[in-house]
Amino acid sequence: MATRGRRSPRLSGDERQEAILATAERLLAERNLDEISIEDLALGAGISRPSFYFYYTSKDEVLLALLDRVISEVQAQVAALPRTFDREPRAAWRRSIGVFVDVFAAHRAVSAAAIGARLRNPEVHALWSTAMQTWVGYATDVIVAERARGAASGSSTDARDLAIALNLMNERVLSAAFSGESPAIEQTRVLDVLSGIWIRSIYGSDTTPHPA
Amino acid sequence: MATRGRRSPRLSGDERQEAILATAERLLAERNLDEISIEDLALGAGISRPSFYFYYTSKDEVLLALLDRVISEVQAQVAALPRTFDREPRAAWRRSIGVFVDVFAAHRAVSAAAIGARLRNPEVHALWSTAMQTWVGYATDVIVAERARGAASGSSTDARDLAIALNLMNERVLSAAFSGESPAIEQTRVLDVLSGIWIRSIYGSDTTPHPA
DNA sequence: GGTTGTATCAACAGTGCGTTGATTAAATCG
């Protein structure tokens, strides 16, 4: 082991990187990204400001790394979901939406900061866009399949347009719920409200569609 | 008239204020608010940077004034709408949503900047929140009335929660459509897609509900 | 025990912000 010395002389590079990320997520829980200086991040990680630049070139790059983790976690959990849309569509949609609710709730500070930085920073925008496109593609495929089997008949809206609108709704509604703005939906009801709108928008009615 | 002189010596205070606002909206069409310095605004209005502070105390206050105008325009147009939800609900909802589409399209730069500044600036946040609450309240009242007359029966979601989610969806979907991000809904289809989701979410089906 | 690459920071330079205090010019009044 490299850092064995009796008074742990200097942290390794990876540990420093990690310390910077941890500091950033901790501070983001208290204040906005632009109220956090690079010096804050450096001191929190136990280094001086210039040393920060050895690991990251900007605050936004730190945010990008944090956002990347959050997105990966969503992807992993979505991939692990059972796909039972043809047997129990209501529950299947609800489970999928639940993943977003849970992960964004667990990392609300990072999510909020990323959404705020998206307009300003092209990299954050690109990362978020790519993830959204994946999720929209996933939802589109399911909607198309549900229409093909005759379960979802109520809507004439283009499947992809519908998927885009619903995903953007989720993003905004969750962001509002977790950052405590008003108007916003109470956190305990968010999953029910969103699921209900998805179901009615896709199937055209509130009643659970029967297996074909 | 005060400024009659043959070579229009100095603009009046109101004209300067107006010039600053016009400069801000013009520059916002090209770049983000944080890429616009106070000096840019001052020079654009024909004054020096310190003189800017005579009229506004910050960039954000300029944005606040611009946003206030946009919101007022929406309010005025919404107030002027015919309220025919009981006779032709589909068309009535569509007209209401159309107001937002039109006004936000006309002032997309200001809207985008305001949405970006909302997280960071409490005044922008408060102004936007208040407006959203008004619109949510309006939609909630109509949903409650439609349920009372038996037209909207498909949903068990709390009327206000439903109104909040749908309004937040509109905000996000319009923002995405007009700022050219991806995924986004093509501008020419946005009104149709949003109206469709509102109708199906509120009435539980895609078919036009008949007058009671 | 010298060489190499990693990690660190003091000090500098640049940019934009917000303020102060003096100055000019128009409006008002005696």
Next chain:
DNA sequence: CGATTTAATCAACGCACTGTTGATACAACC
């Protein structure tokens, strides 16, 4: 019409944060 007030302007200053440079320390490897 000269004196006085009020509106408007800006040069100059101090501050906070950003990003860079060049010198330095330290671990590891041969």
